[in-house]
Amino acid sequence: YFGTIVHSLSQTExxxxxxxxxxxxxxxxxxxxxxxxxxxxxxxHGWAEGEYSVVxxxxxxxxxxxxxxxxxxxxxxxYPNVGLFGKTTLxxxxxxxxxxxxxxxxxxxxxxxxxxxxxxxxxxxxxxxxAYYATVHVEGTSILADLALEAGQRAFIGRCCMDxxxxxxxxxxxxEAAQDATRAVIAHVRxxxxxxxxxxxxxxxxxxISCSRELMAWLGQVAAEEHLPVxxxxxxxxxxxxxxxxxxxxxxxxxxxxxxxGLLTNRTILAHAVHLSDDERDLVAKRGCGxxxxxxxxxxxxSGETRVKWLLDAGVxxxxxxxxxxxxxPSILHTARQALLVSRHLAMKGEExxxxxIDEVLYLSTLGGAEVCxxxxxxxxxxxxxxxxxxxxxxxxxxxxxxxxxxxxxxHEDLVAKWLFNGDDRNLTxxxxxxxxxxxxxx
Ligand code: GUN
Ligand code: FE
Numbered sequence: 001y002f003g004t005i006v007h008s009l010s011q012t013e014x015x016x017x018x019x020x021x022x023x024x025x026x027x028x029x030x031x032x033x034x035x036x037x038x039x040x041x042x043x044x045h046g047w048a049e050g051e052y053s054v055v056x057x058x059x060x061x062x063x064x065x066x067x068x069x070x071x072x073x074x075x076x077x078x079y080p081n082v083g084l085f086g087k088t089t090l091x092x093x094x095x096x097x098x099x100x101x102x103x104x105x106x107x108x109x110x111x112x113x114x115x116x117x118x119x120x121x122x123x124x125x126x127x128x129x130x131a132y133y134a135t136v137h138v139e140g141t142s143i144l145a146d147l148a149l150e151a152g153q154r155a156f157i158g159r160c161c162m163d164x165x166x167x168x169x170x171x172x173x174x175x176e177a178a179q180d181a182t183r184a185v186i187a188h189v190r191x192x193x194x195x196x197x198x199x200x201x202x203x204x205x206x207x208x209i210s211c212s213r214e215l216m217a218w219l220g221q222v223a224a225e226e227h228l229p230v231x232x233x234x235x236x237x238x239x240x241x242x243x244x245x246x247x248x249x250x251x252x253x254x255x256x257x258x259x260x261x262g263l264l265t266n267r268t269i270l271a272h273a274v275h276l277s278d279d280e281r282d283l284v285a286k287r288g289c290g291x292x293x294x295x296x297x298x299x300x301x302x303s304g305e306t307r308v309k310w311l312l313d314a315g316v317x318x319x320x321x322x323x324x325x326x327x328x329x330p331s332i333l334h335t336a337r338q339a340l341l342v343s344r345h346l347a348m349k350g351e352e353x354x355x356x357x358i359d360e361v362l363y364l365s366t367l368g369g370a371e372v373c374x375x376x377x378x379x380x381x382x383x384x385x386x387x388x389x390x391x392x393x394x395x396x397x398x399x400x401x402x403x404x405x406x407x408x409x410x411x412h413e414d415l416v417a418k419w420l421f422n423g424d425d426r427n428l429t430x431x432x433x434x435x436x437x438x439x440x441x442x443x
Pocket of ligand 1: 075090098297323
């Protein structure tokens with residue numbers, strides 16, 4: 001692959017450089033040579049002529065390679081509801097819009113049709129890795145795993161655990177039923193992708209309100225014994241926090257509830273974390289959990305503004321989540337834009353230190369998300385040994401929503417800013433995951 005690469009080296013360093021990237025037949029990056037012609041780089045690494053082909057953008061001056069996006073929090077089953085939330089807030093939104101829709105996934109045909117669309121749409125927007133919530137249903141959730149594997153998307157597949165305080169028409173019937181269903185989905189995912197090469201199971205207590213103490217304790221134990229990742233929601237909405245603390249009076253905080261049951265691990269993804277106290281933040285940092293920042297959802301459901309800088313400064317890993325359909329967009333590019341704006345709202349209300357830069361939100365959307373998912377040794381940027389999860393972004397292509405002026409050609413730093421604010425899936429011409437071409441307007 002030859003062209004301009006744009007990728008994060010760290011939270012604050014976005015590298016933009018012309019490079020030849022060598023990728024082997026397994027999709028692994030074997031060399032990255034800066035400012036070197038493709039054939040010269042290949043020769044240097046002992047690749048014989050005729051044994052490789054060069055992929056380069058048609059218009060180098062307005063195109064670049066960018067790592068695949070990581071969506072650290074998305075409810076695949078809620079996709080048909082994007083945009084539908086009215087003036088609700090979290091708990092009445094769940095009862096009015098969300099639980100009725102999720103219950104329809106009892107029908108495997110519904111699961112198949114909606115999950116296919118979600119995967120096609122998120123791939124179209126450049127999501128190479130998604131931490132998915134499905135529903136309570138074993139068959140439907142297994143279908144999501146099958147479809148992700150087939151489409152080539154990296155995916156964590158979470159069957160929602162909810163055996164308490166949930167509607168009669170949509171819940172686990174008992175603790176045992178929740179355990180059996182959880183086991184069944186893990187077994188299915190292990191069967192179809194034994195090495196967890198692209199698809200992995202993830203333990204998914206929906207949130208503390210909807211899980212019995214016994215279920216959370218069991219999930220914590222399974223997470224420890226089988227080294228499985230965990231995802232859940234935390235401290236999204238004030239009424240949710242109040243309800244949680246009433247149901248769990250022994251705990252001194254929301255994070256304390258999860259910690260009691262061993263659910264705060266270095267493989268735990270906590271969605272939202274809007275209203276954490278200083279002590280909770282420190283506990284989350286100490287346990288090594290990651291936070292899925294969901295700015296579109298937090299704005300739409302008026303949940304609040306997550307203090308991303310305040311989390312990062314304490315050493316908490318942070319990535320971005322669309323939180324479809326609390327969030328209305330399946331695009332991580334749009335979510336990065338919103339993360340930037342929400343940080344500016346915090347800055348306007350308080351301190352300038354909350355403000356996130358373009359480089360920082362692009363880090364959150366890729367390498368930061370990979371860290372949250374425990375995949376940073378595998379994906380997140382273009383480093384030797386990692387996998388080729390890459391978007392070929394073209395800004396001056398047919399149907400581009402971005403207008404490029406002559407003087408901007410070749411100024412990739414400015415082009416990246418234009419892409420962040422005005423670009424969309426029409427700019428994603430080719431998209432590879434694990435070295436396999438999976439989507440894009442030229443797919
Ligand atoms: N808390 C519990 N369930 C949900 C959900 O589906 N979406 C969001 N945003 N928060 C939740
Ligand atoms: Fe959510």
